[in-house]
Amino acid sequence: MSRTGDPKGPQAIKDILSSFNWNEDKFISREFQDYGYHLAEEFHDLEHKALYIKLAKELPRALLERARNFVKDAYQVKKPASLFMWKLKELKKELKANEKR
Secondary structure (H helix, E strand, O other): OOOOOOOOOOOOHHHHHHHOOOOOOOOOOOHHHHHHHHHHHHOOOHHHHHHHHHHHHHOOHHHHHHHHHHHHHOOOOOOHHHHHHHHHHHHHHHHHHHHHO
8 A cells, every 4th residue: 555545556565565575476576577476476486486476477367357256256266376367368369359349
């Protein structure tokens, strides 16, 4: 949360540094790396964290968020990573079809 109370606004450096885990996050230097790592964590798929980081770097954030929210809203998902990848593939197909129109 920013100093002004806006949760989506910029954060104070003090807040960012206090929440930074120096043991786990020492190799994360870019925002997309952090986002990809947190996606891998959320889906319990740290084995493939490089894939999530690559997706966060190359794909629009809105697309990733739509797939992420789809998984979060699903009921009793056994393999959230698989569902995320499936939904991401479907959204990319939809986006490509809309671009051809």
